[in-house]
Amino acid sequence: MYFDLTDEQQAIRSTAHDFLASRFKSERLREIAASESGFDESGWKEMAELGWAGLALPEEWGGQGLGTVDLAVLFEEMGYALAPSPLLSNTIAGLALSVGASDEQKERWLRPLAEGELRGTPALIDADGSAEPMQFSMAAESDGDGVVLNGVKTLVMDAASADFFLVATADGGRHIVEKGSSGVTVTPEESIDLTRRLSSVRLEGVRPEATLPGSGEDYHPVFLRACVALAAESTGLAQRALEMSVSYAKDRQQFGRPIGAYQAVSHRCAQMLLETENSRSAVYGAAWAADAEPESLPLAASTAKAYASDAGWRVPDAAIQVHGGIGFTWEHDLHFFLKRGRANAAMFGDAKWHRERVADAVLAGESAPAAS
């Protein structure tokens, strides 16, 4: 199979690359990282104008109707720029609404989300629940005339800038809870990645705005696409860390030569390239499968998430070594990349969890996306 990006996808890549490079220079990134909410309102508005909020959401509901490959292109660039933005969480909420919501609910929630007017984020992980992805313990209690939610969701992305949460319950259901609803308390968590904030969301006798008719099964392909988008972002982190390292290794002199002349450094850089390229191949293989060959998506998405989970922090980690002392300082940006990489590695199933899914799939006789 010959795979390459279309002209339109190349255009998304170059627009995203240039836009993000101009908006998220180091000083701006640090301002946002140091801010109370970690949210960049003006950047969000511009991204919404570019159509990114609904890039892979259906056209009939205000989105651009593009595919998972387009999404991967965008998120690779988001990672490259280390853009602090609720775009990932908003996209995942939008994908879940696309598959699980009624038409009426889509009109009310999905359309404004796709147009960037309203932001949503998934609230999945139970504070007292299992670490197993996509298994939830919060009950969708019934009190006669509707659902009532009680409990704490944690590691909720971008809660400060979200208008509503898509809360998962043990029955596989999803419920729309507005942030301002009575009984909802959002508490920011201290976490390593200052460029993507995590919060806990406490729900006490909360009546959701809406309960989606979709079932747990419906959201599995959404989870897999989220894994691909996150893996794409990690690939972008790795690419940037690699470029920073190669540039530094050519420039920095030691013992009368650029340090990149020494094999301890050059081989490390070569290894970083291998991991970055392999990560990218796995990501685009999975993104392609999501749109063109969904039956091979589970294997392809887990392959991509397993590989990129590792590469996304190993490459920035190696980059810090190449940079020596300067790479270890707060003033150098590399630590932000390492921290995002570590956080991405843990989110939506870590490398070990996804390798187990790969083993399950391979032993069950599944094959990689269209090899021929």
Place this chain on the structure above:
Amino acid sequence: MLTRGAEHAVAGGSWQYGFLRSRANSIEGGTTDILKNIIAERVLGLPRLR
């Protein structure tokens, strides 16, 4: 541990074969280190040591 041809080898000994074969793959056609030199110089444009 059992190799190809052994009566009780798992999957006909293919895992064991692949393990040993991969050692040779890391050497023939250019060792890993030589190929990393080439990647560093030709792909990444890093300077030569000499």
